[in-house]
Amino acid sequence: MPLAIAVTSPDQVLPDTGRPRVLVLKSPAEQSLEDALAETSATLEHHGFLLVLYPEAAQAPLVRRLYTVRAVLESDRIALIPLPLPPLAVAVLAHQLAQLTDPAHGPQPGPGIAASAARLLTHYVHSGALLGSLSKLDRVPVGVGSHLKSWLPGTHYAVLATPRPQVAKADRPPPGPDFATTLVVARGQLAADWPERTLAPAWRAQGVLQVPLPEASVRWWATPKLVEFAAAIFDAGVLHQLVASVRRERCPWCGLEVLGDRCVLCVAPVPPGIPAPSPPSPMRLVP
Structure with a gap:
């Protein structure tokens, strides 16, 4: 019985991927605490463990609800990530x-x-956006010169948020992964085929998946004029x-x-043992 993977918004679930369903937790505005407790208890009874993924930039009421549910249930079978x-x-x-976590794989x-x-896979996701303005962007370091130039009509910037923040002009794609990935693209109000025409070939993407833009993206990137993208490993065997x-x-606490x-x-620290090597590049994991 696979453990449950949950997110905090419906648009954090990729559509039409044919994979096991990712659960969506309701916000405090949509569900009472009593109902949230009952729903979470039923999930734990069926799946055993629940892994909840949410952005660090999530709204405070949502984060409080997640921690309240875990505290009331007194469960170390809920991971808030x-x-x-x-x-x-x-x-x-x-x-x-x-x-x-799909048994089929x-x-x-x-x-x-x-x-x-x-936590591990976060380091292998190359995420960013093509932006028409940098004027209000505060989540990625942007130089004063780039800020000023972004006010010029028709200027587009390729902004890489992870794994290494970087800002570049759209005609010079930022450095990408050195392993096979699928490029996921979500369009806002910026009409541009740059991800498919320029970024995908530069990053040697094995495929391009078009999805709707998450509602929180406009707030995260501080502009509706964007095309968001994320390149990641979609091969279950390589994962x-x-x-x-x-x-x-x-773990010395929960075992x-x-x-x-x-x-x-259980959020317990694990005493250091023999130093672990750095995770290898996925390129070296397959023949």
Whole structure:
């Protein structure tokens, strides 16, 4: 029985991917605390564990609701995982975890490994946007010169948010992944085929998936004139190899196997053992 992967907005679920369903938790404005507790209890009873992904930039009432539900249920089987990613990239990571925990793609990782994998895979998502204005952007460092030039009509900028923030003119695509990815594209009010025509070839994307723009993207990028993109590994076999390549530890509090120095479920620190090597490039994981 696969553990449950949940997000906090319907537009954080990639449509038409044919993968296991990602659950959507309702906001405090849509659901009472009593109903949220009942729904979460039923999810835990059916799945055993619940991994909740949400953006670090999520609204405060939503974050308070998540922590309240976990505290009232007194459950260390709920992992609350804030992600330093733009909205579209959160949807992409939820899709990856759904693939990773799908029994159809091989043995399921344990709940501690799956929760830790969310932190690991964040480093392999290349996310950004093509913007028509940088004037109000504050989530990616932007130089004064770029700010001023972005006021010129027709100027477009390619902004990379993760894994290394960078701002470049659209005619010079930012450096991308050195491993096979699928490019996911969501359009706002900027009419441009730049992701398909320029970025996908430059990043050697294996495919391009068009999806609706998440509602939170306009607020995150501080402009409706954008095309958001995220490149990530969509091959379930490579995802399994990548997670399996990282040294595992045993959480001293709950006993689950985890990756890294902290258990995401019970939030206990994991004492350092033998230094773990850096995660390898996915290019070296497949023949």
